[in-house]
Amino acid sequence: MRHLMSPLDFTVEELDKLLDLANDIEAHPDKYAHACDGKKLATLFYEPSTRTRLSHEAAMLNLGGSILGFSSADSSSAAKGESVSDTIRMVSCYADICAMRHPKEGAPMVACRHSSIPVINAGDGGHQHPxxxxxxxxxxxxxxxxxxxxxxxxxxxxxxxxxxxxxxxxxxxxxxxxxxxxxxxxxxxxxxxxxxxxxxxxxxxxxxxxxxxxxxxxxxxxxxxxxxxxxxxxxxxxxxxxxxxxxxxxxxxxxxxxxxxxxxxxxxxxxxxxxxxxxxxxxxxVQYGVYVRMALILTLLEIEV
Amino acid sequence: MRHLMSPLDFTVEELDKLLDLANDIEAHPDKYAHACDGKKLATLFYEPSTRTRLSHEAAMLNLGGSILGFSSADSSSAAKGESVSDTIRMVSCYADICAMRHPKEGAPMVACRHSSIPVINAGDGGHQHPxxxxxxxxxxxxxxxxxxxxxxxxxxxxxxxxxxxxxxxxxxxxxxxxxxxxxxxxxxxxxxxxxxxxxxxxxxxxxxxxxxxxxxxxxxxxxxxxxxxxxxxxxxxxxxxxxxxxxxxxxxxxxxxxxxxxxxxxxxxxxxxxxxxxxxxxxxxVQYGVYVRMALILTLLEIEV
Amino acid sequence: MRHLMSPLDFTVEELDKLLDLANDIEAHPDKYAHACDGKKLATLFYEPSTRTRLSHEAAMLNLGGSILGFSSADSSSAAKGESVSDTIRMVSCYADICAMRHPKEGAPMVACRHSSIPVINAGDGGHQHPxxxxxxxxxxxxxxxxxxxxxxxxxxxxxxxxxxxxxxxxxxxxxxxxxxxxxxxxxxxxxxxxxxxxxxxxxxxxxxxxxxxxxxxxxxxxxxxxxxxxxxxxxxxxxxxxxxxxxxxxxxxxxxxxxxxxxxxxxxxxxxxxxxxxxxxxxxxVQYGVYVRMALILTLLEIEV
Known part of the structure; x- marks a missing residue:
């Protein structure tokens, strides 16, 4: 199973393939409208980032999937002292893929080690925003x-x-x-x-x-x-x-x-x-951001259209 | 493209047509259950209004569409100093139609000038709540x-x-x-x-x-x-x-x-x-509020069933 | 119409049936993937509980239904002084079933008395968490x-x-x-x-x-x-x-x-x-929690697959 932690996770060749897919989505959106039917994306945003969250959500919805999650740490179990590794094990039961935003560098990396679903790093402190x-x-x-x-x-x-x-x-x-x-x-x-x-x-x-x-x-x-x-x-x-x-x-x-x-x-x-x-x-x-995230979700879920 | 800023945006004749549509939806809900398949409604609530937000969301879901958005300014980019006109340009890439609630009078009007999707004014300060x-x-x-x-x-x-x-x-x-x-x-x-x-x-x-x-x-x-x-x-x-x-x-x-x-x-x-x-x-x-918002979404998206 | 207020609401026989259904869902998830098409679950969380909320939402999404709601009292009408009984009458127009979490004991019981949709008690203070x-x-x-x-x-x-x-x-x-x-x-x-x-x-x-x-x-x-x-x-x-x-x-x-x-x-x-x-x-x-909530939603909505 594959995650996205850093933009360098993909080789130049893999990246070309991903961008090709994004361009094909741009050209033929209808072809992908049901590619993720029945799949769920969890957005785990430990700090608010409306733009990044909505972009991931729009991407999943465009693919026919569903979305759930939280948009700030206030409404998360983190407030009760739960670790990121426990949270991701929980979320692995609720969703097929997740996007995590966290104020602490490395939190998504901890998550992907305990996850049974692909984790997208949606920004971790000053570290990465792949x-x-x-x-x-x-x-x-x-x-x-x-x-x-x-x-x-x-x-x-x-x-x-x-x-x-x-x-x-x-x-x-x-x-x-x-x-x-x-x-x-x-x-x-x-x-x-x-x-x-x-x-x-x-x-x-x-x-x-x-x-x-x-x-x-x-x-x-x-x-x-x-x-x-x-x-x-x-x-x-x-x-x-x-x-x-x-x-x-x-x-x-x-x-x-x-x-x-x-x-x-x-x-x-x-x-x-x-x-x-x-x-x-x-x-x-902004629009390209949606296309590339659609391509990313398909790639990490290993769905071919 | 048409927006809803004020209840007077519709002529009496247009309004009759909208209310007729709402009554037809009430009588034959199944007929409209997939009218918005693949469409997305963004709810942009810069101040909380659970009733108005859920009514719009229920309307879109009843039409087979999807929903995304934010329910208070805390979790939005506004906190980072983004203007309404920039936010709406972003949201235009994420959704097909949006409902905006804002504490400042005129904010939805600013939004619709920069939007490439229909904007519904879901209440702007003491001004309008069409x-x-x-x-x-x-x-x-x-x-x-x-x-x-x-x-x-x-x-x-x-x-x-x-x-x-x-x-x-x-x-x-x-x-x-x-x-x-x-x-x-x-x-x-x-x-x-x-x-x-x-x-x-x-x-x-x-x-x-x-x-x-x-x-x-x-x-x-x-x-x-x-x-x-x-x-x-x-x-x-x-x-x-x-x-x-x-x-x-x-x-x-x-x-x-x-x-x-x-x-x-x-x-x-x-x-x-x-x-x-x-x-x-x-x-x-409350129930009529859902029907009329369903009719409104269909009308603004120019979807005929 | 039936609600879930306490785990004892079900007789031992009814409970057996519910758990049997949950095990059948576990064994044949695809069979249930569209059981709630067109149905909506409202999550009314007057206090945050990410785990419980997401579990209900995942359950409904797994059944093909949609979700809407609020994740904390800040973003609800409660802040405007609305009673639980009025809120549930509103929500009855917006959803087909709801899960309510409330810091006050007995709040879901008040809700179910005025509701025209099934109410799931998702935790009320120190009282119940069925x-x-x-x-x-x-x-x-x-x-x-x-x-x-x-x-x-x-x-x-x-x-x-x-x-x-x-x-x-x-x-x-x-x-x-x-x-x-x-x-x-x-x-x-x-x-x-x-x-x-x-x-x-x-x-x-x-x-x-x-x-x-x-x-x-x-x-x-x-x-x-x-x-x-x-x-x-x-x-x-x-x-x-x-x-x-x-x-x-x-x-x-x-x-x-x-x-x-x-x-x-x-x-x-x-x-x-x-x-x-x-x-x-x-x-x-955690995974069983999703299956049993899927079974519960089907049971309360009286949907047979």
């Missing part, structure tokens, strides 16, 4: 036609941004990828990723402070939210949160076919005037 | 056989009661309608409704303080809850909340075919001894 | 082959443990049942159960303080959690909570075919090293 990375990869491959030969700008909070770290891990496996790391000094990409991932794989990158300067060379700009909860104090947050705001003026410096991605929710790091720009792909990304 | 009005109209038409030629008593909190305001707006479009406005001085119907709606449409009405006096002439008595949260101070609430309590003694003064309606939940404004009176229609109203 | 007892009985009968001729050890909090009290009530109806009551002095089985249930039915029992001493003679050991919320002060809780911890050493004293049951969630009263012991039946119990 279905977001799958979403990003499907969006890029669908809209750019490739995952290699790209100059990718990563902008905003590169220090704590888990989606950025995961995306780097995933993209270094493709040919001819370059990164432009755009962040304030205080939120630079950690050295354990620069050294152990980028340098080790001989991936060219540069670090810049100015978003405008970076724009012209990018094939892809991945914006991230500056999350208040990552900061140690209010003052730092206020000083930096508006540092990198993407607006129409900055977009005018970019290539005509550059894509803007964002894991969402955004607060104000992308001006709403950019929404109408055909290069804005962040809402399309 | 599905309650549709429920009231279906109940009256089904049990009285007509929406015109009625003397309607509105009792309780006429100042803040959003359901009362909406019902007045909806009923003034019918022939020969009279209102008896029964409330304490402090909770009178606002002048912008008396003048701009009743007077402007030449609708006869009178204002009375004594519920007993009004009883004999009514074809319909619409009771409302005195909502604690509408008061500025505890003292005013305590003084007034029991002012208008409907009991068996008062019911004995009414016509034999008078109907009692109430949007529910009630606290103590209708004595439980009235529940067994055949003229008590407030629990039937 | 579906747990049905689960226990199905587990014992399935794994031991009988409900009589058993020496049953009940260990832990026998004073406040509602599941223990219900199980005693249910088991005294079978032939040749003996109890060993294992608890600290402060948490002894209340005299109203010792006298009015055990003595009155001439059921042999003994009370012991030492779990090790009791082990060799038991056919069944029912462990319970020492619930912090039952204690009057922190000190008492801390002193006693680890008093009776089942571990491999104690298991070595037991019969080879003794069963260990636990209503779950456990905190630390059963050491995780016991989980791998083939006599540990507490996770199988």
């Amino acid at each position: 279905t977001q990375t799958l979403t990003d990869l499907l969006t890029i491959r669908s809209l750019k036609g490739r995952l290699g030969n790209l100059t990718i700008g990563l902008c905003g909070d590169l220090k704590f941004g888990r989606t950025v770290h995961s995306l780097i891990h995933a993209l270094v496996r493709y040919e001819n990828v370059r990164f432009v790391l755009i962040s304030p000094e205080e939120l630079r990409l950690p050295s354990y990723i620069r050294k152990d991932v980028l340098d080790k794989n001989n991936i060219p990158y540069k670090e810049v402070i100015n978003l405008e300067e970076a724009m012209p060379e990018l094939d892809l700009l991945y914006m991230t939210r500056v999350q208040k909860e990552r900061f140690f104090n209010e003052e730092d947050y206020v000083r930096m949160k508006d540092f990198y705001i993407l607006d129409a003026a900055k977009m005018s410096l970019a290539k005509e076919d550059m894509l803007v991605l964002h894991p969402l929710p955004r607060v104000n790091e992308i001006s709403v005037e950019v929404d109408k720009d055909p290069r804005a792909a962040y809402f399309k990304q | 599905t309650q009005t549709l429920t009231d109209l279906l109940t009256i038409r089904s049990l009285k056989g007509r929406l015109g030629n009625l003397t309607i008593g509105l009792c309780g909190d006429l100042k803040f009661g959003r359901t009362v305001h909406s019902l007045i707006h909806a009923l003034v479009r019918y022939e020969n309608v009279r209102f008896v406005l029964i409330s304490p001085e402090e909770l009178r119907l606002p002048s912008y409704i008396r003048k701009d709606v009743l007077d402007k449409n030449n609708i006869p009405y009178k204002e009375v303080i004594n519920l007993e006096e009004a009883m004999p002439e009514l074809d319909l008595l619409y009771m409302t809850r005195v909502q604690k949260e509408r008061f500025f101070n505890e003292e005013d609430y305590v003084r007034m909340k029991d002012f208008y309590i409907l009991d068996a003694a008062k019911m004995s003064l009414a016509k034999e075919d008078m109907l009692v309606l109430h949007p529910l939940p009630r606290v103590n404004e209708i004595s439980v001894e009235v529940d067994k009176d055949p003229r008590a229609a407030y629990f039937k109203q | 579906t747990q007892t049905l689960t226990d009985l199905l587990t014992i009968r399935s794994l031991k082959g009988r409900l009589g001729n058993l020496t049953i050890g009940l260990c832990g909090d026998l004073k406040f443990g509602r599941t223990v009290h219900s199980l005693i009530h249910a088991l005294v109806r079978y032939e040749n049942v003996r109890f060993v009551l294992i608890s600290p002095e402060e948490l002894r089985l209340p005299s109203y159960i010792r006298k009015d249930v055990l003595d009155k039915n001439n059921i042999p029992y003994k009370e012991v303080i030492n779990l090790e001493e009791a082990m060799p003679e038991l056919d069944l050991l029912y462990m319970t959690r020492v619930q912090k919320e039952r204690f009057f002060n922190e000190e008492d809780y801390v002193r006693m909570k680890d008093f009776y911890i089942l571990d491999a050493a104690k298991m070595s004293l037991a019969k080879e075919d003794m069963l260990v049951l636990h209503p779950l969630p456990r905190v630390n009263e059963i050491s995780v090293e016991v989980d791998k012991d083939p006599r540990a039946a507490y996770f199988k119990q």
Whole structure:
């Protein structure tokens, strides 16, 4: 039985197959409308994440399956002191597959060791958020036609941004990828990723402070939210949160076919005037997130259509 | 694409068609049991309202569709600072139709401007609650056989009661309608409704303080809850909340075919001894609320059976 | 119409039939996969209980039905002052059957008096938790082959443990049942159960303080959690909570075919090293809980397959 703990759980070949399946679902949704009839997805969200929860639920419903679960720890047995390993053994009796979101790093890993159903890591603290990375990869491959030969700008909070770290891990496996790391000094990409991932794989990158300067060379700009909860104090947050705001003026410096991605929710790091720009792909990304999760559920349940 | 923001979004003719459909659903539920197979309703409740949420969900399930969503703002992305317009763009990827409840007036209107799926306003602050009005109209038409030629008593909190305001707006479009406005001085119907709606449409009405006096002439008595949260101070609430309590003694003064309606939940404004009176229609109203929401979902999704 | 308020609502014969049905469901799940097509279960949880809620929901989904409801009182109309009797009349319009969990004893009984759909008591305060007892009985009968001729050890909090009290009530109806009551002095089985249930039915029992001493003679050991919320002060809780911890050493004293049951969630009263012991039946119990609730839903809805 297979789980999804990290985006690297899939080889490049397996990933290609998964993304192919997602594209086939996009093209022929009716073909998959009953693929999971009688199957149940449990969403075990120990912290709220409406977007991620609803995306998994929509995916299962699109496949004809059913959903059950909890959306915050308050309403879970965790409040009574139950361990994750006991909870997953219980849930294994209630569902055929589950998606777990947990504030503690490694909790889904503990779960999958005691589970008799596939476990999807739907985010564990600052650690991993693999279905977001799958979403990003499907969006890029669908809209750019490739995952290699790209100059990718990563902008905003590169220090704590888990989606950025995961995306780097995933993209270094493709040919001819370059990164432009755009962040304030205080939120630079950690050295354990620069050294152990980028340098080790001989991936060219540069670090810049100015978003405008970076724009012209990018094939892809991945914006991230500056999350208040990552900061140690209010003052730092206020000083930096508006540092990198993407607006129409900055977009005018970019290539005509550059894509803007964002894991969402955004607060104000992308001006709403950019929404109408055909290069804005962040809402399309949401739809790709459903397709890739449908493909993931089918793959983990080993259902072929 | 069509949304439901206000009960007046439908013309009288469209409304007749919707209520006809609701009555057909009531008569032949099996005919509609698979009308929404494969469709998803998202309930986006930024404040809890169990009754309204479950009524929409039951409606969708009765039509063979599925449900997903959130039941309070705590578990939504709003807590992360996401705008309603971004949330609805996300939800448009997850569902085929949505019902939104929001504490802020106008939020569903903002949503429908950015939505690619039909939006049902399931209550926005003190502003509108159109599905309650549709429920009231279906109940009256089904049990009285007509929406015109009625003397309607509105009792309780006429100042803040959003359901009362909406019902007045909806009923003034019918022939020969009279209102008896029964409330304490402090909770009178606002002048912008008396003048701009009743007077402007030449609708006869009178204002009375004594519920007993009004009883004999009514074809319909619409009771409302005195909502604690509408008061500025505890003292005013305590003084007034029991002012208008409907009991068996008062019911004995009414016509034999008078109907009692109430949007529910009630606290103590209708004595439980009235529940067994055949003229008590407030629990039937709940059932009509499901039928009319089924008709609404079919209408907005443009599904014909 | 029939409700489930107490495990004693069913005669021994009816119970046999229910457990037979549950075993048939276990053996032939596909036969029942569409038994509740088009039916809806409402879960009305006025206090959170993820395990019990999900078990009912999984049961209904396994039967092809749908689920709706609320998982805590915060999101219910109760917050607006609505009575249980009004809520159940509302829910009767939204669902075909409901499971109610309530912190107040007797609330489900009030509900069933005003309900037009079957009500399952899913736990009311310290009073009853009949579906747990049905689960226990199905587990014992399935794994031991009988409900009589058993020496049953009940260990832990026998004073406040509602599941223990219900199980005693249910088991005294079978032939040749003996109890060993294992608890600290402060948490002894209340005299109203010792006298009015055990003595009155001439059921042999003994009370012991030492779990090790009791082990060799038991056919069944029912462990319970020492619930912090039952204690009057922190000190008492801390002193006693680890008093009776089942571990491999104690298991070595037991019969080879003794069963260990636990209503779950456990905190630390059963050491995780016991989980791998083939006599540990507490996770199988979770699965039996789904089967017996499927049988219960079918029985209360009078659906024959």
